[in-house]
Every structure is written in C-alpha cells, then in structure tokens.
Amino acid sequence: MEKICVAVRVRPPTSTTQDNNNPNGNHWNVESNRISLHKPLGTPVPGASHTFDHVFDQNSTNSGVYELLTKDIILAAVEGFNGTAFAYGQTSSGKTYTMNGSENDPGIISLAVKDVFQNIEMVKFFFFLTFAKADLFLIIFMFVVLVLLNISI
Numbered sequence: 001m002e003k004i005c006v007a008v009r010v011r012p013p014t015s016t017t018q019d020n021n022n023p024n025g026n027h028w029n030v031e032s033n034r035i036s037l038h039k040p041l042g043t044p045v046p047g048a049s050h051t052f053d054h055v056f057d058q059n060s061t062n063s064g065v066y067e068l069l070t071k072d073i074i075l076a077a078v079e080g081f082n083g084t085a086f087a088y089g090q091t092s093s094g095k096t097y098t099m100n101g102s103e104n105d106p107g108i109i110s111l112a113v114k115d116v117f118q119n120i121e122m123v124k125f126f127f128f129l130t131f132a133k134a135d136l137f138l139i140i141f142m143f144v145v146l147v148l149l150n151i152s153i
C-alpha cells in the first residue's frame with residue numbers, strides 16, 4: 001500500500017441532486033479510478049474529470065471501502081505502525097455514513113475495532129501455542145532424561 005492514498009466515494013443522489021436524465025441518477029460518471037462530471041448526460045464538463053487512487057461509485061459499500069483502504073492500516077497498527085484514515089467532504093456528502101455506517105452496512109470505525117480485537121485474539125492464540133509447545137518439549141525432554149538415568153542406574 002502507498003504511504004498516502006486518496007479515494008473518492010460518490011454517494012447516492014438525494015431528491016435535490018437526482019439527475020433523471022442519467023441512468024445512475026447523478027451527474028457523476030465513474031470509470032475505474034476516474035470521476036467525471038457529465039451534464040447533460042453524455043456531455044463531459046471540461047476540466048471536471050479527475051483521477052484518484054480509488055473511486056467508489058454510488059453502489060459501493062462501507063465494507064468495500066474498508067477492505068480496500070483501511071484494513072491494511074489496521075493490521076499495521078496492531079504491529080506497532082502509526083496510521084490514519086479520515087473522511088473529508090462537504091456537508092451531507094456521507095462522511096458520517098462511511099465512518100459510522102448503518103445496521104446493514106457497518107462503518108469503517110466498527111469494522112476497524114472488530115479487526116483490532118480479532119488480531120489481538122489471534123496474537124494471543126499464537127503466543128499460547130508457542131509456549132504450550134515449548135512446555136511440552138521440556139516435559140518430554142525431562143522424561144527422556146529420567147528414563148535414561150534410570151536405565152544407567
């Protein structure tokens with residue numbers, strides 16, 4: 001993952017931003033990692049086409065955004081690296097929705113917290129396995145030594 005990653009997420013249109021002439025209901029056209037303003041439909045507005053590291057269209061989900069942009073930051077944070085994920089945009093653009101989410105589509109914060117605890121549990125489990133294995137090895141070793149001592153006596 002790059003050190004800094006900038007992504008744009010298009011939110012579904014509201015009744016005031018709805019563009020009924022456009023099949024996806026808004027003026028924004030998303031192609032791969034490029035977003036362009038088309039107004040009217042099929043007419044790109046000059047100078048209003050930009051590329052980003054990622055562009056999520058209006059059908060994207062919070063978990064999709066999390067998987068692509070934030071999961072790696074969280075996994076690195078558990079290993080001790082610093083990382084930040086933040087949402088920026090005009091009012092009602094969907095920052096809170098993306099961060100907090102809804103019941104059906106939990107947001108970045110809850111997915112991140114879940115992953116942090118899941119990772120801690122996994123680290124604890126491997127830690128336990130490592131020491132349990134070491135203990136078992138020691139017990140078998142002592143048993144073999146005792147048996148050998150017994151035989152030689």
Ligand SMILES: Nc1ncnc2c1ncn2[C@@H]1O[C@H](COP(=O)(O)OP(=O)(O)OP(=O)(O)O)[C@@H](O)[C@H]1O
Nearest residue numbers: 010011012058089090091092093094095096097098
């Ligand atoms: N991707 C989305 N899918 C469905 N609904 C969305 C989406 N993004 C935003 N909304 C809805 O749009 C409304 C405004 O979104 P939200 O509150 O997240 O905006 P905001 O950027 O946090 O605004 P503000 O800066 O005013 O706090 C909310 O009702 C939210 O549920």
